[in-house]
Amino acid sequence: MDANRGPNRPVSHFAETDYCYGTGALAMRVDRVDWTRPIQRDGENWYEVEGVEVTPDGREIGRRQALVRGRRLSALQRNTRS
Template sequence: MTIDDRPAGTVWTFAEEDYRYGVGPLRIRLNRVLAGSPLQHDGDLWFEVEGIEVTDQGHVIGPRRATIRASRLPTIRRA
């Protein structure tokens, strides 16, 4: 699946409670949502995503895979 309706390079910020695992907010340029294997945790649906993690100043940290609460993800469409 791919991210829809946002310009390439949009950085998404997820609060610590909305992704697993890490400390503090996660800033990431989403490339893909791996929708084939959603997870159930604490009564919520979660998806793994792939992207590029960036600092709050926009500097690239590197590739990142994370699990994010589905209700916090942007609209997605099948590629």
């Protein structure tokens, strides 16, 4: 754990059919989801996400952006103000 950042977020896994654009499954620690601007694709809402891509053994590859199918993001906490 980095003293300035807190613990790492859990790794989310997305099948190739659930994100754009890339080949193979995607594993990443999602830092941000742009819930305010859904994109209609294949009759569903997709969202831009940012985070850190990781290897199967947990090593960080680097920053990554992807467009992810909304129903695959339902377990992620939404940052909203009341």
